[in-house]
Amino acid sequence: MSRPPTFTPPPCARADRLPTSRGDFAVHDTLSGDKGTALLLPGYTGSKEDFIALLTPLSEAGYRVVAVDGRGQFESSGPDDELAYAQAELAEDVLAQAEAIGTPVHLLGHSLGGQIARAAVLLDAAPFVSLTLMSSGPAQVAPAQQQKIKLLSDALAVMGMDRVWEAMTALDTPEEADTDGEDLRRRWLLHNPAQLIATGRQLTVEPDRVDQLAAVQPLPKHVLSGERDDTWPVPLLDAMAERLGARRTLIAGAEHSPNTDRPRETAEAIAAFWDDQG
Template sequence: MTTFTASAPPPGARAYQLRTDRGDFAVVDAPAVPGIEQRGVALLLPGFTGSKEDFHRMHEPLAERGYRSIALDGRGQHESDGPAEDESAYAQGELARDVLAQAAALGSPLHLVGHSLGGQIARAAVLLDHSPFVSLTLIASGPAQISDSQQQRVKLLHDALAVMTMAEVWEAILAMGPPEEVGGPARGYGRVEQLRQRWLAHKPAQLLATGRQLCVEPNRVSELAAVPLPFHVLSGARDDTWPVTVLDDMAVQLRAHRTVVPSAEHSPNLDQPLPTAHALAGFWDKAGTAP
């Protein structure tokens, strides 16, 4: 397993391994600020090549609004273990069942949040069993497969992983200028060396399987619309993975609350963490605390 020196958790948060009946998952768990009304608990799922650190700058403002927030690395991501070569372990249904196991281990009704790929995994979990959840927020996560341009980038990654080491692929990604869904945004996360170490910690099979999922995901919005949960579709003002107009249409179909974060692109949680956190908290305030 690749050694990774993670950045320190945000103030008041702690990092640990969450034990579930489907294995252990690395989490950053930030409690609500003591002395104020405790309003709920949120589970935050990162995107493709992402990690729990992508939500670091949102924990504190969420805590100040009364929300405990738990961000995690999914199976085979960063500091959560998983098989290096068995792609079947990363089928969407398996990852969705992981989310239900995480919810069971946390033991609280949860506001579920997924960024990009994490949003599609969150959707799959809710379609399996919505009962642990109070609401679902999709951050820059569209109704079906990613855009043609991003599919080409994922194909390049797939081809590269077939003939190159993870370290060699990282150097190639940097040479291209890392796109959001392939290389991970450098801004807001830390030094390039930290990003490199995070990349090296990912399991190749996880990248191959989830990259393929992003390219073939069917449109399941009609199924999701039948689930009795409040929905929130949040995005930046620009997005080259799912066009903002596509996200607008999805929100209409879901009768979802819609937030567009100014001056943000595919990762509003990194680009504009404070307004993104406030938008989440505002939605949760209205959604309530009971499933």
């Protein structure tokens, strides 16, 4: 999981609720920007806090940024029905979020969020100025990650969220344990397990929809990742970018979460891409 350095938004942003036609969503919103507006979708087990380190540099670059908790993620509540988290349902949520903040918007999704963003664009690309897929691959995750997700889903089916958290943190390395805190635990406990099971399953069976996405024109596309990634191998992301005709950015020193590993460099690359669409 991404480990944001803080759960407190910077002075340029406000923690808020975004009312939409499909319910309210928790957001961090920088509120203003003269160059445009962006909607940021977090990954599996993640939340809007994963983008906190990007908010100030993207705001300084001239963009209003809205980072959102999807339904069932952290501070956005969701039902206990796995069907409510079908990818098509989550994609409709994204379209409603974009409408609520005011289209057109730049859309960015990290990992699972990238595949949800892709699904939203394939439903209706009209609200979007551009699409950035951050550490988000063409199809299902790597086999080792599929196994981890299966183990987690099996545990969630028979154990409470608190017991699963204890089991996960017991396996952390000393370095990871040092970054664990009450905020991370609280985020985990507020995730709806039905959301985790349903979206985890999606990550293990997602088909390759790159050709469909490539056919969505004109929509500028950007594939950004760290220089190492154990969820989707970097050469696979390279090939996806080529198939999409997308800009390709590799963030040195970053792994699966460049947004938290190298936020300043990541924000600069994102803003440069957005600037080119203005």
